[in-house]
Amino acid sequence: MNDMLITLALAIVILPLSAYFIQTIVGDRLPRQGDWLSTGAIFGSFLCALRIFAEMWSQFRPDWVVQKTWVWMDLSTLNIPWKLEVGVRLDNISATMLLMVTLCATLIHLFSTGYMRDHHGKPEDGYRYTSFFSYLSLFTAAMLGLVISDNFFTLFMAWEVMGLCSYLLIGFYRHKPSAANASLKAFMTTRVGDLGLFLGLLAMFAILKSFRFDDVYAGINSGAFANETIIGVSAAFFIGLGIFIGTVGKSAQFPLQIWLPDAMEGPTPVSALIHAATMVSAGIYLIIRIFPMLEYGGVLPIVAYIGGFTCFFAAILAIKQYDIKKVLAYSTLSQLGYMVLALGVGAYSVGFFHLITHAVFKACLFMASGAVIYAMHHEQDMRHMGGLKKKLPITFTCMLITTMAISGVPGFSGFASKDLILGNVLGYAHLHPEHYLLVFFAFATAAMTAFYMFRLIFMTFWGHPHDHHHYDEAHEVSWNMWLPLAVLAALSFCVVYTGSITGLGFDKIFGSANEWILKLNPAPHVEGMESSRHALEEAAHHVHTPTMIISILVAGCGILFSYLVYGSKKISAAKLESLWPNFVKKAIDNLYYFDWFYIKVVIQKLFLPFSAQNAKFDDAVIDRVAVDGWKDVTMLGQKASGIFDDMVVDGVMVDGVGGTLPTMLGTSLRSLQNGKVQRYLMVAVVALMLLFLFRGVV
Amino acid sequence: MAGLATHLPAYLIFSLVLFSFGLVAALARRSAIGIFMGVELMLNGAALNFVAFQALRKGVIANDNWLHGHIFSLFIIILAAIEAAVALAIVLRVFGTRQTIDADRSDELRG
Numbered sequence: 001m002n003d004m005l006i007t008l009a010l011a012i013v014i015l016p017l018s019a020y021f022i023q024t025i026v027g028d029r030l031p032r033q034g035d036w037l038s039t040g041a042i043f044g045s046f047l048c049a050l051r052i053f054a055e056m057w058s059q060f061r062p063d064w065v066v067q068k069t070w071v072w073m074d075l076s077t078l079n080i081p082w083k084l085e086v087g088v089r090l091d092n093i094s095a096t097m098l099l100m101v102t103l104c105a106t107l108i109h110l111f112s113t114g115y116m117r118d119h120h121g122k123p124e125d126g127y128r129y130t131s132f133f134s135y136l137s138l139f140t141a142a143m144l145g146l147v148i149s150d151n152f153f154t155l156f157m158a159w160e161v162m163g164l165c166s167y168l169l170i171g172f173y174r175h176k177p178s179a180a181n182a183s184l185k186a187f188m189t190t191r192v193g194d195l196g197l198f199l200g201l202l203a204m205f206a207i208l209k210s211f212r213f214d215d216v217y218a219g220i221n222s223g224a225f226a227n228e229t230i231i232g233v234s235a236a237f238f239i240g241l242g243i244f245i246g247t248v249g250k251s252a253q254f255p256l257q258i259w260l261p262d263a264m265e266g267p268t269p270v271s272a273l274i275h276a277a278t279m280v281s282a283g284i285y286l287i288i289r290i291f292p293m294l295e296y297g298g299v300l301p302i303v304a305y306i307g308g309f310t311c312f313f314a315a316i317l318a319i320k321q322y323d324i325k326k327v328l329a330y331s332t333l334s335q336l337g338y339m340v341l342a343l344g345v346g347a348y349s350v351g352f353f354h355l356i357t358h359a360v361f362k363a364c365l366f367m368a369s370g371a372v373i374y375a376m377h378h379e380q381d382m383r384h385m386g387g388l389k390k391k392l393p394i395t396f397t398c399m400l401i402t403t404m405a406i407s408g409v410p411g412f413s414g415f416a417s418k419d420l421i422l423g424n425v426l427g428y429a430h431l432h433p434e435h436y437l438l439v440f441f442a443f444a445t446a447a448m449t450a451f452y453m454f455r456l457i458f459m460t461f462w463g464h465p466h467d468h469h470h471y472d473e474a475h476e477v478s479w480n481m482w483l484p485l486a487v488l489a490a491l492s493f494c495v496v497y498t499g500s501i502t503g504l505g506f507d508k509i510f511g512s513a514n515e516w517i518l519k520l521n522p523a524p525h526v527e528g529m530e531s532s533r534h535a536l537e538e539a540a541h542h543v544h545t546p547t548m549i550i551s552i553l554v555a556g557c558g559i560l561f562s563y564l565v566y567g568s569k570k571i572s573a574a575k576l577e578s579l580w581p582n583f584v585k586k587a588i589d590n591l592y593y594f595d596w597f598y599i600k601v602v603i604q605k606l607f608l609p610f611s612a613q614n615a616k617f618d619d620a621v622i623d624r625v626a627v628d629g630w631k632d633v634t635m636l637g638q639k640a641s642g643i644f645d646d647m648v649v650d651g652v653m654v655d656g657v658g659g660t661l662p663t664m665l666g667t668s669l670r671s672l673q674n675g676k677v678q679r680y681l682m683v684a685v686v687a688l689m690l691l692f693l694f695r696g697v698v
Numbered sequence: 699m700a701g702l703a704t705h706l707p708a709y710l711i712f713s714l715v716l717f718s719f720g721l722v723a724a725l726a727r728r729s730a731i732g733i734f735m736g737v738e739l740m741l742n743g744a745a746l747n748f749v750a751f752q753a754l755r756k757g758v759i760a761n762d763n764w765l766h767g768h769i770f771s772l773f774i775i776i777l778a779a780i781e782a783a784v785a786l787a788i789v790l791r792v793f794g795t796r797q798t799i800d801a802d803r804s805d806e807l808r809g
Contacts, residue, residue: 675805678725678733685721 005055006068008048009088009148012098015041015048016105016141023134030130038133039109042140046102049095056095065091067150069212085212089150093288093352096517097147097281100356103491104277104363105140107484111367112136112269114481115374132172136273139165143278147285151211152201155289159197159250159282163190166279170266182262189259193249197286200242203230204293207239213289220296236297243290244299251283251336254310258594260333261317264325268370271325275332276363284339284355291348301435304344304428308441311337313592315448319455320588323380324369327456331406332362334445338421341442345435346536347424349518354417356517357497361402361414364488368399371481372460375474382459389461391474396461398485403457405492407450408555415551416494418446420518420540423547427539443554450558458566709750717743730792730799734785741778745771 019041027034056064069087076083090098116132142165146158164187171183205211207228208219219225220236228235247253252260260280264271274280287294287303294300311334318330335358342351373380375392389396405412408419425442429435476482497517564570577585587593672683716739723736752767793799 670808673808675808677801677804682725685725 001055002066002068005052005066005090006088008052009090009098012045012048012052012102013141013145013148015044016137016144020134020137020141023130023137027130027134033130033133035109035113035129035133038137039106039113041137042102042106042109045140045144046099046106049098049102052090053095053099056090056092062092065089067091067214069150082209084153085151085210086154087150087212088148089213090148093285094147096352096356097285098144100359101140101143101147101277101281104359104488105136105143105273107487108269108273108277108363108367109133109136110480111272111370111484112267114478115269115370116267128172132169132267135165135168135172136269139169139273139278143282146282150213152204152213152216152289153211155286156197156201159246159286160194162279162282163187163194163250166190166263166274169270169274170263172266172270176265179265182259182265186259186263189256190249193246193256196242196244196249197246198242200239200244200246203235203242204239207235216290217292220292225293225296234297236293237299238297240290240294240297240299241302243286244294244303247283247287247340248306249283250286251280251340252310252333253283253306253337253340254313255594257310257314257333258598261326261329264323264329268325268366268373271329272363272366272370275329275366276359280332280336281355281359284336284343284351287340287343288348288352288355291343294343295346300344300346302344304341304435304438307337307340307342307344308438309337310334311341311445312441315445315452317588317592318452319448321452322382324372324382324385324456324460325366325380327382327452328362328365328369331365331449331453334449335362335406338418338442338445341438342421342424345425345428345438346533347421347428347540348533350417350420350424353497353517354421357405357413357417357492360488361405361412361492364398364402364485364492365406367481367488368395368402368485371395371477371485372399374477374481382456384466385460386463387461387465388474392461392476394476394482395485398482398489399461400457401489402492403453407453407559408446408551409559410552411494413492413494413497415555416498419548419551422446422551423544424536424540426543426547427536427541430539430543431535443550446551447554447558450555451562454559454562455566458562462567463569706750706754709746713743713746713750715743716740716746719743728800728802730785730789730801730804733801734782734789737781737785738778741774741781745774748774 016038019038023030023034023038027037030037067087067089069085071083072086073082073084075081112132116129139162142158142161146155146162149155149158167183167187169183170186171179173179201211204216208215208224210216210219225234225236225239230238249256260275263274266274294303314330314333314337318327318334321327321330335354339351339354339358342354372385372388372392372395375388375395376385379385401412405414408415422442425438429439561571565573565576672679720736720739720741720743723739724733725736727733727736748767748771752765752771755764755767756762789799792804796803
């Protein structure tokens, strides 16, 4: 049984991976340029994931785990105690993740067959349709490989492959300079985070001699990190912070969030894939895996504040965006901030819950926006849209459902998960009153999320069309584009996750909530931290009712306000905007000067002078002294050896021993060989006589 | 047979003279025929030596059937005959190609 599950888990990765290779090699010669191959492969993975999930479901216990480990490298035969083990681990988290990732990826693949249709069958386009699907497959395979890993080593490998794929896909429209720059930016920015992750993992391996999750958890329990310090801080803190920096890069948290809005340059299905199923989820998944280390090393407050900052400030940015995809991009930032915040306050399962619900509704939102963009002939500015609800009824319905989910309307999945996050943050603030700022961040973000998401709905689907040309041509998208939306929208209802229709899942009013996802996913067991977890649980439970009331209130206020401004236009948006202080407006327009700071200060003032100095050093020392100096030394040596060659080898050895000596010998001996028979006879006689004469001597 | 033993030095001296004449002729004559004749003289000198010592042995040891000296000199005579045939043929060939039998002129093998 377990072997079968392991095989299935491997198949989940291998299917899209082989689809990638086949697509790369022969993709452009397949019928339909092989889009069915990638889609079919990921659908196969989905079926495998479904089987694994069913197995997990039938067991339904927190400590369910199936794992298998192989030895990859073993140096113990060389008497070096160094062994690298990699393997597959299936537990509640990875089984749920696998199902979510494969489901979203399958639907995104299906959606892409419609959305990328324009690129189909155009060799002059460089067979981009084929390569698009091959990249999608590789991206998904990497994410799935990350999820089934039982160790940080293969996790890191898959992590880096994903970085590469994000680069390829964000820069898919490579002839556009903005896309090329965005892909580079995404790659480089996540590299900064990867450096932290890499250092953290190396430090961990140095102490633990293992990358496996189980060994890490056991190491924390047994105090393997207790007395270790790295550059003055405790090892657990160093490792936890390093790995968290990896998350900050990958999940686009403050202050490395700059790449994610630019990543909107990629095709919309890619945005859906990056924002929902793969890339940014990987960062959250990583914190979930390393959670005990963050807890043990005391990194959690940092995590919480970075999450809080990100969710709050990204939400403000989302309010001012007019590009439909940028709104969603900032909302992703904000929602990821929520997850990080939840994990930071210690609400481990809740963060994971939000990861899953968010992935589902954000994938739908992105694809719906993609459908709108597709229907509007690649118009992305919301100011040119409007009134589309009649033209795109299915897309509109799906988008409305998922918008309600992300805004936290009761009955939708986002309500359940966000409500739990808010409750846990409030509970945390009760336990630690000095952290009340986080509560403000969380609730303000909830209100703003409702506001800007409904702003998007009102601007896009309500009111009157602003661009009649595009509007008249717009029509509902084909089935392969709306079906994924419908499936994901159906999964955005609360009942899927909590078993209660409204999602107001507390015992007193609506009966018992069956929040299976929370019951399945407790944190890895770490001794000595149970009490603080229990305390948080108690506190969160204690404030559950006020949280729910406040969260419904703030979401309702946000939606109402949004309706007044953008729906009924009772309040003028321009007038409202003039109320903002000038410096805030400027800060928002400049995205809080992060790009300015990185380009002007970090890159131009720090890196460029540093590289200039490096270049000078390179010129003066490496080139002049080392390279040229070494050249001079070798030239001298060559000259000396040339002289030696001329004089000794050529002069003495070749000419002397090889030339003059044989010539002398030859000229002296050749007179013997004069061809005169009598002289030979004479020599023989004389020699014979000498022999007789000196026979005593010889 | 003591007479032969007492006269042995005379035989040996004669054979030595014969050999020396032959050697001088072989070394000094310019004509190939002369050289050939010198070689013949040397061979005969050596053969005389063999016969002389065989005779000495006959006189000293009674009933001796040792015949090596005689047989050796017979072989020398046969050898000389063969040599005469071969050498004269060579000389004829040499004369045929270069119209001379001067040994110093036939020095193509010089180094």
